[in-house]
Structures are given as C-alpha cells and as structure tokens.
Amino acid sequence: MDILACPIDKYSPLELHVFEEKEEIVEGLIVCPKCLRWYPIREEIPEMLPDELREEHDEMPFLKKWKDKFPKQILEEGKPFNMKARVKARKNP
Numbered sequence: 104m105d106i107l108a109c110p111i112d113k114y115s116p117l118e119l120h121v122f123e124e125k126e127e128i129v130e131g132l133i134v135c136p137k138c139l140r141w142y143p144i145r146e147e148i149p150e151m152l153p154d155e156l157r158e159e160h161d162e163m164p165f166l167k168k169w170k171d172k173f174p175k176q177i178l179e180e181g182k183p184f185n186m187k188a189r190v191k192a193r194k195n196p
C-alpha cells in the first residue's frame with residue numbers, strides 16, 4: 104500500500120497500524136506523528152480526508168471498535184476526534 108503524506112501538513116512518512124489483514128489491509132489506522140491526526144483504513148480504503156470533510160458520528164464507531172489497538176496517545180490526543188474530547192463535550196455541551 105502506498106501511504107500518502109498527511110493532507111493537513113504534508114508530513115511523511117506516516118505510521119501504519121494494521122488491525123485486520125487478508126490479502127490487503129482490510130482495517131487499520133494511519134497516524135501522522137507530527138500533528139497527531141489519524142485516518143482510518145476501512146474496507147481496504149485509506150480515508151485521507153481533511154478535517155472539514157470528516158464526520159464525528161461516522162468515525163467514532165471506528166475508534167471505539169479498535170480502541171484496544173489504537174495507540175494510547177491517539178486515543179487521548181488524536182485529531183480530529185478522540186476519547187477525551189468526547190468526554191469533555193458531554194460534560195460541557
């Protein structure tokens with residue numbers, strides 16, 4: 104798989120975490136170590152979208168599904184969505 108640069112800051116190389124693999128990576132995670140953004144790989148497709156095209160309700164289920172395999176730093180500080188931000192949002196709607 105070709106891993107592109109981060110669409111926000113163009114940083115490269117990005118970190119790849121494989122969650123499920125057949126002939127291709129079925130589900131996984133791409134992390135930009137510079138800005139801590141994460142990008143899901145779903146159904147073999149890396150979704151490298153800028154923040155304004157991402158939907159929390161679409162991506163939080165992915166984060167929750169794989170939270171045991173996400174790097175801890177990304178769970179807590181990852182952008183554009185993470186577990187801490189969600190907890191905070193609930194306390195201060």
Ligand SMILES: [Zn+2]
Pocket residue numbers: 109110111112113114135136137138139140
């Ligand atoms: Zn980045």
